[in-house]
Amino acid sequence: GNSVTQMEGPVTLSEEAFLTINCTYTATGYPSLFWYVQYPGEGLQLLLKATKADDKGSNKGFEATYRKETTSFHLEKGSVQVSDSAVYFCALSNSGGYQKVTFGIGTKLQVIP
Amino acid sequence: NAGVTQTPKFQVLKTGQSMTLQCAQDMNHEYMSWYRQDPGMGLRLIHYSVGAGITDQGEVPNGYNVSRSTTEDFPLRLLSAAPSQTSVYFCASSPGRGNYGYTFGSGTRLTVV
Numbered sequence: 001g002n003s004v005t006q007m008e009g010p011v012t013l014s015e016e017a018f019l020t021i022n023c024t025y026t027a028t029g030y031p032s033l034f035w036y037v038q039y040p041g042e043g044l045q046l047l048l049k050a051t052k053a054d055d056k057g058s059n060k061g062f063e064a065t066y067r068k069e070t071t072s073f074h075l076e077k078g079s080v081q082v083s084d085s086a087v088y089f090c091a092l093s094n095s096g097g098y099q100k101v102t103f104g105i106g107t108k109l110q111v112i113p
Numbered sequence: 114n115a116g117v118t119q120t121p122k123f124q125v126l127k128t129g130q131s132m133t134l135q136c137a138q139d140m141n142h143e144y145m146s147w148y149r150q151d152p153g154m155g156l157r158l159i160h161y162s163v164g165a166g167i168t169d170q171g172e173v174p175n176g177y178n179v180s181r182s183t184t185e186d187f188p189l190r191l192l193s194a195a196p197s198q199t200s201v202y203f204c205a206s207s208p209g210r211g212n213y214g215y216t217f218g219s220g221t222r223l224t225v226v
Contacts, residue, residue, distance in 0.1 A: 008153065032212035034214055036214075036217075041219075042219055042220075043117075043203055043205075043217035043218050043219045043220050044156075044203070044205075044215075044217040045217070046214040046215065046216070049212065049214055051212045089155065089156070093212065095212065098144065098161065098163050098169075099144070099207065099210075099212065100158065100161075100171075101146075101158075101215065103155045103156040104155055105153060105154065105155040106155055
């Protein structure tokens, strides 16, 4: 079956530091890959996505590249802000029909001033 | 656009009580899903629907029922609450076929005592 692996954290960074959150996956076929963000007390929000190999998803300064050869979709941001403190979920879904989504356990990011 | 609306936001139940978590979306989305979020376990799919009148089980369906009589509404019923159902519940919707990602509600925090 499908699976997504990411570290739980917390990851603690100083403001303006470079962020990488690793995500690797196991899936059949050619899944679509997603990053969601959850701010305290809220639901998940779609941050970015990529639907085929070598695609780069980007939004709000975050980006991730779909690497089929390493089955990875690492999230990066060049300079984090305190407002980026949240839990980040990597996820995948297969194409065709109902898109059952498989989520990672979420990585908590804390950015300190 | 309200998006996905969940009610109530908080609920405390006694063991054995039943209740319904409400979910409504105003985006005319075809797909709707219920997830539960537990520490260290990410999100787990309870039930899902691919259209009005069509529902199916996810990973952890025991103790829960759903129905989808309209496109907009997808209530989740707890038949006889147990402490193991203490969790945060999220409803999510998606336009349908294609890799759009999901729009999540803000969640219901349920405690069963």
